[in-house]
Amino acid sequence: MLHADNEQIRKLLLKGNFGLEKESLRVCEDGFFSHTAHPFPNDNNIVRDFCENQTEINTPVLSTAKEALECLDTYNRKIQKKLSELPIREYLWPFSNPPYIRNEEDIPIAQFYGSDASKTKYREYLSDRYGRYKMTFSGIHVNYSFDDELLKEDFKLSGQTDFVEYKNKLYVELAKKAIIYGWILVSVTAASPLMDGSFVEKKMYDIDNFNGMASTRCSELGYWNCFAPTFDYTDIRSYADSIKQYETDGWISYASELYYPIRLKPAGENNIDNLKSNGVSHIELRMFDLNPLVQEGLELKDVIFAQLFLVWLASIDTPEVTTKDQIHAVQNFKNAAHYDLKTVKIVLPNEEVNPAADAALNILSLMKDFYKDFSDEIKEVLKFQEDKFINHENRYAWKIRQKYSNGFVKKGMQLAKERQKNALEQLNERMKNQKEYEEETGNNSAECSTKQQITA
Numbered sequence: 001m002l003h004a005d006n007e008q009i010r011k012l013l014l015k016g017n018f019g020l021e022k023e024s025l026r027v028c029e030d031g032f033f034s035h036t037a038h039p040f041p042n043d044n045n046i047v048r049d050f051c052e053n054q055t056e057i058n059t060p061v062l063s064t065a066k067e068a069l070e071c072l073d074t075y076n077r078k079i080q081k082k083l084s085e086l087p088i089r090e091y092l093w094p095f096s097n098p099p100y101i102r103n104e105e106d107i108p109i110a111q112f113y114g115s116d117a118s119k120t121k122y123r124e125y126l127s128d129r130y131g132r133y134k135m136t137f138s139g140i141h142v143n144y145s146f147d148d149e150l151l152k153e154d155f156k157l158s159g160q161t162d163f164v165e166y167k168n169k170l171y172v173e174l175a176k177k178a179i180i181y182g183w184i185l186v187s188v189t190a191a192s193p194l195m196d197g198s199f200v201e202k203k204m205y206d207i208d209n210f211n212g213m214a215s216t217r218c219s220e221l222g223y224w225n226c227f228a229p230t231f232d233y234t235d236i237r238s239y240a241d242s243i244k245q246y247e248t249d250g251w252i253s254y255a256s257e258l259y260y261p262i263r264l265k266p267a268g269e270n271n272i273d274n275l276k277s278n279g280v281s282h283i284e285l286r287m288f289d290l291n292p293l294v295q296e297g298l299e300l301k302d303v304i305f306a307q308l309f310l311v312w313l314a315s316i317d318t319p320e321v322t323t324k325d326q327i328h329a330v331q332n333f334k335n336a337a338h339y340d341l342k343t344v345k346i347v348l349p350n351e352e353v354n355p356a357a358d359a360a361l362n363i364l365s366l367m368k369d370f371y372k373d374f375s376d377e378i379k380e381v382l383k384f385q386e387d388k389f390i391n392h393e394n395r396y397a398w399k400i401r402q403k404y405s406n407g408f409v410k411k412g413m414q415l416a417k418e419r420q421k422n423a424l425e426q427l428n429e430r431m432k433n434q435k436e437y438e439e440e441t442g443n444n445s446a447e448c449s450t451k452q453q454i455t456a
Helices: 007-012 065-084 114-130 148-158 163-181 183-189 236-248 272-278 300-314 323-335 356-370 376-390 396-404 408-441
Strands: 016-027 046-048 054-058 139-146 194-196 208-210 262-265 282-289 345-347 353-355
Touching: 007 148, 016 065, 016 300, 046 065, 054 065, 065 300, 065 408, 139 148, 139 300, 148 163, 163 236, 163 262, 163 282, 163 300, 163 323, 183 282, 183 300, 183 323, 183 356, 183 376, 194 396, 194 408, 236 272, 282 300, 300 356, 300 376, 323 345, 345 356, 353 356, 356 376, 396 408
Parallel strands: none
Antiparallel strands: 016 054, 016 139, 046 054, 139 282, 194 208, 262 282, 345 353
């Protein structure tokens, strides 16, 4: 674990790197899915997820949460401009839950050709195994890595002799702790309490469906495997082998099919062999809903909180975690996605059982003590999260249910149009300012400064 009590380490604790992956569905003015081809075939930062109409922004890696969100918004404006110029105008759906669905054929599998044709075959396999409806859920993944300056200073205090092994051990222990406590990230970012009736019954359009969940995609109704996975956290090779074993045993056909809210990922190509050979580059948090209450789809304070949470985890003792604890952990993630957090329980490794809201406040109390000597901005972020559990009306899901009930899709389309209009206005203003700047200085600045490219 990080030596957070050391003065020099403490100064470096919040030096880290962020990369964001944001999925959004392209829709037509009537609230149904677009069936046009992906409009950015040659852009490595704007790709597709499962659906042909499911755009995914992959930001470069940036040094602060604010920079990452600004970069995300830059690409978002680029998409909005392109969609506004199509022969038949399209929009980005701002919610995690989809709008109208006619049937499975209405959900177009992403089409890849040539050397990438296997990507389409993989999606066809997922369609057969899980159905396409769940594939329409969209969200945001937050990727985080500790800055090398921090890790190298901490390595000097670790007593270890191999930096790569030290780094791998740190991330493996972090992942182990994150599966035990990571459910809190679901509860603070849950923002999908409503869906259209056509998701659960054909042709039941414009009938709002509330199923008791604050985040449908993270709940037991969402996208999970048919088993509760458990992993070997002895070291990075054991961890990677335990994932591979599910493929070997036939539970899944591909390692990427293992749907879990926490992943350790290597630099470069994302596969098990690379992870074993070259070690961990960053940790991926996959549970963030699209937040329609903010333009970027992700609240800055939530990204900063994810960093604070990971740094805190990396600085505390690693609990003993049994197979039973890991199975409880999967259920904890699902329970944290419920709308009423006082009626569902969280089970921790010491067998302590608490309502989710109380368990979350316990974690936040520990974090507040850990960061007591940090800036007012950090304390404000922690208070922002604490308020969600003290008063349920501060949770995104509650606000969204109040604002978008009684016409979820129609109100959602109004928001989608407003967001596109705002994006175009901002883009025009920025282009005007950029032109004036270039004329004055002769400089041409890049859209997003980069460190390295995130692997999706």
